[in-house]
Amino acid sequence: MRTLLSVDRRRYLFPAALASLLFIGSLKIILENIKTIHLTDAFFWPQRTEHRVVRRPITVSDDETIERSCNIFQGKWVWDNQSHPLYTEESCPLLVKQVTCQKNGRPDSSYQNWKWQPDGCNLPRFNALKLLEILRDKRLMFVGDSVQRSMFDSMVCLVQSVIPEGKRSLQKVPPRKIFRAEEYNASIEFYWAPFLVESISDHATNHTVMKRLVRLDSISNHSKQWEGVDILVYESYVWWMYKPTINATYGNLDNVQEYNVTTAYRLAMETWAKWIESSISSHVQKVFFMTMSPTHLWNWEWKKGDGGNCFGESQPIQRPYWGTGSNLDIMGIVKDVLGQLRVNVRLLNITQLSEYRKDGHTSVYGERKGKLLTKEQQSDPKNYADCIHWCLPGVPDTWNEILYAVLLQDYRKF
Structure with missing residues (x-):
């Protein structure tokens, strides 16, 4: 397996087109969806009132239980066009243009039919009704960047079809998106x-800045929005990786210094960890941290390449693989910080399984500067292919299948 023990500058040299897609494209997603799909009189999150709806017990069968000895993050991708995809672009009208690769002209659809098969056990079949029952009177919040937002979009698509029209809502209140399941008094949020x-890129609709500035010791503006959330799923990676260094402050706002990215990342994670330890009650709240979502920017890493990227790829990598789009130093920092926590934060280690999926990216079938690529742009994948974001249905659905499996396991314990 290819490993890199020191920071390789190539990790930071994203092509200009991809950098633009990452930041400007994410702006379009939120702007396009400012309009509310369905408004209700309820507020944005479940209310703790005297009139709580009584939880309806669900049955968890033996084949929905993962053995403790099974590492669900180690396995392989298997072809399954019977049970996957779990939904379609047509069945989920809430999907935005950036991820609807079929509607955007992608000629193949096989990226939708791969199922993750752990070694030694099976992931339970995703059951939207069971998940909603688990979430009754609760808030599930995904926190992070546009990659994490795709996990939110995926989860909404996985559950929305079983909720009657008029009993569900999607509201955009930047920097939040809130999907409500009224009958369950539950919300799924981003x-x-x-x-x-905190950083100068925190405004959800005006964060396209080429010179980043991060406050490594400040988190209160964000964390006050996380207080009391029942299930939190965090992710932060690709925005750090634009250059080997990043401008940041620590303590004195006037003292801006240039930090090595790995040093800055560790300091930021330690700030986050302090809030987790001081604010999370493990007996009533669950916290997850998702590892980095890999990029596939250079095809020479998995084959005898020609200077290309993820464009035109239609099959997963079927051998041990670790690309330069995933930074082992960052992975180590995450494990170190989580390992020192006194609060239980569980790692969703999706990096290796996603490394194999060079075929799952939006490539030239997404958006750039808020518009679908023109035919001329699509014919120039070297400059316009997006090998960071993922098509939906696709790889982020598997991340949610894994999250569901863990939540189901927890539910059975009680």
């Missing part, structure tokens, strides 16, 4: 915080 700590 909160924009690309660095987790």
Whole structure:
């Protein structure tokens, strides 16, 4: 397996087109969806009142239980056009243009039919009704950048079809998106915080800045929105990786210094960890941290390449693989910080399984500067292919299948 023990500058040299897609394209997603799909009189999150709806017990069968000895993050992708995809672009009208690769002209659809098969056990079949029952009277919040937002979009698509029309809502209140399941008094939410700590890129619709500035010791503006959330799923990676260094402050706002990215990332994670330890009650709240979502910017890493990227790829990598789009130093920092926490934060280690999926990116079938690529742009994948974001249905659905499996396991314990 290819490993890099030191920071390789190539990790930071994203092509200009991809950098633009990452920041400007994410702006379009939120702007396009400012209009509310369905408004209700309820507020944005479940209310704790005297009239709580009584939880209806659900049955968890033995084949929905993952053995403790099974590492669900180690396995392989298997072809399954019977049970996957779990939904379609047509069945989920809430999807935005950036991820609807079929509608945007992608000629193949096989990226939708791969299922993650752990070694030694099976993931339970995703059951939207069971998940909604688990979430009754609760808030599930995804926190991070546009990659994490795709996990939110995926989860909404996985559950929305079983909720009657008029009993569900999607509201955009930047930096949040809130999907409500009224009958369950439950919400699935997304909160924009690309660095987790505060930065000049925190405005959800005006964050396209080429010179980043991060406050490594400040998190309160974000964390007050996380207080009391029942299930939190965090992610932060790709925004850190634009250059080997990043401008940041620590303590004195007037003292802006240039930090090595790995040093800055550790300081930011330690700030986040302090809030977790001081604010999370493990007996009533669950916290997850999702590892980095890999990029596939250079095809020479998995084959005898020609200077291309993820464009035209239609099959997963079927051998051990670790690309330069995933930084081992960052991975180590995440494990170190989580390992020192006194509060239980569980790692969703999606990096290796996603490394194999060079075929799952939006490539030239997404948006750039808020518009679908023209035919001329699509014919120039070297400059216009997006090998950061993922098509939906696709890889982020598997991340949610894993999250569901863990939540189901927890539910059975009680």
